[in-house]
Amino acid sequence: MAGFIAIIALAVLVGAVLLQVVARYLFASPPSWTEELARYAMIWAGLIGATMSFKRRFDPALFASDGSSNKMMAVLTGTIQSAVVIIYLTPILWFCFFGPGNNPARGFLLRHSRTMTDTLGFSTIWVAIAVPIMIVIILIHVLARWAGDDNETARSVTPASPDSADT
Amino acid sequence: TEVKIAMNGTDDPVTNAEAAFVHGFADALEGTDFKAVVFPSDTLGSEKERFDTTAQGLIEIDLATVSTGVGMSPLLKGVLLPFLFKDSDEFDAVIAKSDLLEQMNKPLLENGVRLAGFNYIGVGIGIHNSQHAVTKMADLKGLRLRALNPEQLEYEEALGASGTIIAWSEVANAIQVGIADGYLNPPNSSLRTGHTAFLVHFTPANISPSTRAVFVANDWYETLSADEKAQIDKALDAGIAANRAWLTDWSTKVMARMKEAGVTISQLEPGEREKMVEATAPTWKTIMAPDALQKYLDALKTVKN
Amino acid sequence: MQAVFLFILIGAGLLSGAAIAYVIGAASILTFILGDQANFMAALPQRLFSQLDVFAFLAMPLFIFAGDLMNRGGIASALIDFSMSLLGRLRGGLGHVNILTSVFFAGVSGSAVSDAAALGNSLVPEMQRRGYSLDYAVAITGASSIIGPIIPPSSILIFYGALMNTSVAALFAAGVVPGLLLAAMLMVMNAFYAWRDDHPGGAGSQADIPPIGKSFMRALPAMTLPVIILGGTLFGVMTPAEAAAVAVAAALVIGLAYRELDREAIRQSAIRTAVMLGALFIILCAISTFSYIAALDRLPQAIAAQITALGLGPLQYLMLVNVVFLIAGMAMDVKAAVALFAPIFVPVALAMGIDPVHLGIVICFNISTGLLSPPIGGVLLILATTCNINYWRLIRATLPFFFAEVALLIVLTFFPAISLALPHALGLS
Ligand code: NA
Ligand code: NA
Numbered sequence: 001m002a003g004f005i006a007i008i009a010l011a012v013l014v015g016a017v018l019l020q021v022v023a024r025y026l027f028a029s030p031p032s033w034t035e036e037l038a039r040y041a042m043i044w045a046g047l048i049g050a051t052m053s054f055k056r057r058f059d060p061a062l063f064a065s066d067g068s069s070n071k072m073m074a075v076l077t078g079t080i081q082s083a084v085v086i087i088y089l090t091p092i093l094w095f096c097f098f099g100p101g102n103n104p105a106r107g108f109l110l111r112h113s114r115t116m117t118d119t120l121g122f123s124t125i126w127v128a129i130a131v132p133i134m135i136v137i138i139l140i141h142v143l144a145r146w147a148g149d150d151n152e153t154a155r156s157v158t159p160a161s162p163d164s165a166d167t
Numbered sequence: 168t169e170v171k172i173a174m175n176g177t178d179d180p181v182t183n184a185e186a187a188f189v190h191g192f193a194d195a196l197e198g199t200d201f202k203a204v205v206f207p208s209d210t211l212g213s214e215k216e217r218f219d220t221t222a223q224g225l226i227e228i229d230l231a232t233v234s235t236g237v238g239m240s241p242l243l244k245g246v247l248l249p250f251l252f253k254d255s256d257e258f259d260a261v262i263a264k265s266d267l268l269e270q271m272n273k274p275l276l277e278n279g280v281r282l283a284g285f286n287y288i289g290v291g292i293g294i295h296n297s298q299h300a301v302t303k304m305a306d307l308k309g310l311r312l313r314a315l316n317p318e319q320l321e322y323e324e325a326l327g328a329s330g331t332i333i334a335w336s337e338v339a340n341a342i343q344v345g346i347a348d349g350y351l352n353p354p355n356s357s358l359r360t361g362h363t364a365f366l367v368h369f370t371p372a373n374i375s376p377s378t379r380a381v382f383v384a385n386d387w388y389e390t391l392s393a394d395e396k397a398q399i400d401k402a403l404d405a406g407i408a409a410n411r412a413w414l415t416d417w418s419t420k421v422m423a424r425m426k427e428a429g430v431t432i433s434q435l436e437p438g439e440r441e442k443m444v445e446a447t448a449p450t451w452k453t454i455m456a457p458d459a460l461q462k463y464l465d466a467l468k469t470v471k472n
Numbered sequence: 473m474q475a476v477f478l479f480i481l482i483g484a485g486l487l488s489g490a491a492i493a494y495v496i497g498a499a500s501i502l503t504f505i506l507g508d509q510a511n512f513m514a515a516l517p518q519r520l521f522s523q524l525d526v527f528a529f530l531a532m533p534l535f536i537f538a539g540d541l542m543n544r545g546g547i548a549s550a551l552i553d554f555s556m557s558l559l560g561r562l563r564g565g566l567g568h569v570n571i572l573t574s575v576f577f578a579g580v581s582g583s584a585v586s587d588a589a590a591l592g593n594s595l596v597p598e599m600q601r602r603g604y605s606l607d608y609a610v611a612i613t614g615a616s617s618i619i620g621p622i623i624p625p626s627s628i629l630i631f632y633g634a635l636m637n638t639s640v641a642a643l644f645a646a647g648v649v650p651g652l653l654l655a656a657m658l659m660v661m662n663a664f665y666a667w668r669d670d671h672p673g674g675a676g677s678q679a680d681i682p683p684i685g686k687s688f689m690r691a692l693p694a695m696t697l698p699v700i701i702l703g704g705t706l707f708g709v710m711t712p713a714e715a716a717a718v719a720v721a722a723a724l725v726i727g728l729a730y731r732e733l734d735r736e737a738i739r740q741s742a743i744r745t746a747v748m749l750g751a752l753f754i755i756l757c758a759i760s761t762f763s764y765i766a767a768l769d770r771l772p773q774a775i776a777a778q779i780t781a782l783g784l785g786p787l788q789y790l791m792l793v794n795v796v797f798l799i800a801g802m803a804m805d806v807k808a809a810v811a812l813f814a815p816i817f818v819p820v821a822l823a824m825g826i827d828p829v830h831l832g833i834v835i836c837f838n839i840s841t842g843l844l845s846p847p848i849g850g851v852l853l854i855l856a857t858t859c860n861i862n863y864w865r866l867i868r869a870t871l872p873f874f875f876a877e878v879a880l881l882i883v884l885t886f887f888p889a890i891s892l893a894l895p896h897a898l899g900l901s
Binding site for chain 2: 528768899900
Binding site: 013018035048053059060088100108 | 518713
């Protein structure tokens with residue numbers, strides 16, 4: 001499902017930018033919405049991509065997490081790994097719905113629901129919502145790891161997987 | 168307590184008109200319990216982001232481009248309309264003598280932002296280009312001007328030029344390789360960026376005042392006592408006064424600076440600005456809702472009488 | 473006390489094998505809470521959103537996508553054949569071929585890692601078969617892969633341009649000469665090693681060198697891509713993002729024409745692009761969290777003040793920047809290092825009158841060289857995996873090339889004209 005959304009978003013991104021080039025040379029003035037559409041497609045593709053990268057342990061790490069034969073050690077490192085993800089993402093998820101002082105009227109999503117895109121004629125909440133969706137999916141992957149989803153992938157991929165540095 | 172002021176420019180009151188506001192504001196708070204702390208150069212985020220954190224009451228004061236507020240308060244669009252105001256004095260008079268500011272504020276306040284007033288960053292917007300002197304509207308024909316947004320694109324075309332939307336970071340490149348021939352900006356834009364090296368023609372046209380907004384976090388403001396509110400209001404007025412003093416000083420120097428930078432200044436021939444007003448007036452209605460536009464026209468009428 | 477606690481947390485997080493992005497994020501969150509600034513966390517969702525909602529980033533996923541499609545589409549093998557027909561006859565010929573292929577490859581891909589992956593899979597076994605040591609074959613592959621992000625397109629230059637609001641087209645133009653200079657230097661080194669260690673090649677080994685005409689025709693579609701990309705961006709026909717989208721379309725057409733791409737390959741390629749973009753985005757998210765707390769505590773101003781107090785001149789300052797980025801590049805992900813340090817060091821440099829384009833090339837060259845440096849060079853890691861060679865043995869073999877590239881970096885630092893001549897000539901900066 002995540003892969004499907006990412007492919008669609010990427011296709012929209014490529015299509016919108018290509019349309020912009022074609023239109024620049026075919027019509028006197030290119031449509032003004034292509035750039036904004038491309039940017040929003042990129043945000044969707046990237047945030048959904050972040051969940052896929054997490055699931056595949058593709059995010060660069062300083063040290064490999066495998067290679068520990070000690071069961072105690074494995075539980076300890078697994079706990080720390082899950083803890084940093086939860087510590088980082090939970091407050092951000094919370095503040096998608098609440099503002100300072102836990103005021104629901106000033107939450108991130110509600111604020112976006114009242115803001116229009118520049119050219120596309122819909123509310124920016126349809127882009128902003130990708131943020132909490134990304135967080136929820138990653139938190140589900142964290143749970144799934146403890147449920148034993150992770151057995152093969154953890155061993156087959158080095159966490160410091162260099163592919164992640166696209167340089 | 169700290170009053171955080173976030174801005175996109177540098178904290179240099181000599182070259183930056185918004186920094187002049189900041190220092191006027193900060194000085195006026197001397198002797199109160201408030202202390203202004205400035206966060207220059209987008210350190211607290213880009214335009215949209217600063218606006219958003221102000222709406223949450225986390226930044227007390229945000230010096231922002233007017234267009235960030237347009238998404239919540241469409242009435243603000245009028246400030247950006249081409250050739251609606253004769254000059255910045257007329258704009259100031261309209262804001263002072265009408266209830267427009269109050270009406271602009273209505274949807275903003277619901278979202279936690281209060282528009283306290285406007286800063287200028289320089290003299291009015293004129294025509295920069297790399298090709299030839301522009302003294303008549305007809306001279307714009309054949310020039311491809313960079314557009315900031317669809318609204319600007321529309322009125323550039325109404326003026327007889329062609330337009331193309333280009334991100335600011337690619338503007339220098341685009342003009343030098345010929346994707347665009349120029350842009351509509353106040354003269355300090357090209358002075359600050361060194362674009363004067365290739366944008367060698369400038370025509371002052373007062374297309375619109377080069378206005379930016381002063382947004383105050385309303386959630387914070389409403390927690391203040393009546394005395395404290397008065398102190399902040401006074402400081403805001405002092406900041407805006409410092410900004411206007413800066414502008415007066417700057418307007419005596421700016422054309423000399425442009426000439427020093429090698430730019431040819433061309434004045435519009437008599438009657439040409441009127442032609443431009445006439446050509447672009449129809450775009451007002453497409454840029455803005457008719458009833459909102461009417462509010463500006465009514466306010467202008469009272470000022471002109 | 474708080475600092476000690478945070479230090480332990482970061483250490484434990486990194487040691488546990490958690491991803492750098494989440495460790496930085498978690499440490500930043502705890503700094504908000506411990507510093508009694510928890511209220512400001514309410515700004516984080518928007519902070520993260522704004523960090524990603526950047527026009528100039530558009531070129532990045534598109535170039536990643538184009539590069540991956542080309543890898544799958546048989547372009548690497550076409551470029552290797554063509555380089556063979558040009559340089560295969562020389563002593564140490566395959567070493568030269570390796571470098572030249574990377575130059576061609578650099579024109580279509582923005583990534584050293586994908587260059588190393590492609591040539592590590594194909595050219596390294598071929599070099600071994602012809603009698604090169606595995607160590608040397610892998611080392612020259614790694615050293616020349618660094619040309620990838622220097623010659624445009626380049627994902628680091630796009631990233632830098634977007635973060636620092638500098639023209640990507642000007643940065644692209646500025647990368648051409650340093651990239652070619654790097655290739656020339658590596659070829660001289662390769663010729664020296666070929667002579668000293670008596671590498672294979674030279675007369676009598678022409679048996680399987682492809683005919684030049686045929687290999688040229690096969691490589692031609694692949695070589696039109698750099699023309700589209702470079703020509704399009706440097707002469708103002710397209711923005712970098714548009715050129716990247718055209719490259720995607722062209723890679724699809726060429727891959728289908730070579731009959732190497734099918735539906736499944738394209739799907740895989742899109743998935744991989746999304747994963748790479750995602751890994752990048754989560755780093756950006758974490759950096760945006762960290763830089764927000766740093767800005768609230770006015771850390772950049774404090775660092776700038778410290779540096780100003782040192783009273784460095786522009787050249788000394790550039791060398792300081794080099795040292796910082798070299799150290800950062802040794803330990804960190806490339807883009808994380810740029811995102812973390814560029815906003816702190818670049819504004820001070822610009823205030824000193826250092827050219828932003830020159831600075832961009834110096835930082836990009838520096839950070840790319842870091843991909844070859846121990847302990848965690850990205851290129852080294854992928855080569856160790858794809859070529860099945862011991863990591864520390866590989867580092868030993870690569871080290872002379874790493875030092876030579878650092879020397880070239882210093883030359884680029886002291887002679888801005890090397891980078892700036894081309895963009896000036898094209899009127900880009
Ligand atoms: Na490249
Ligand atoms: Na190579």
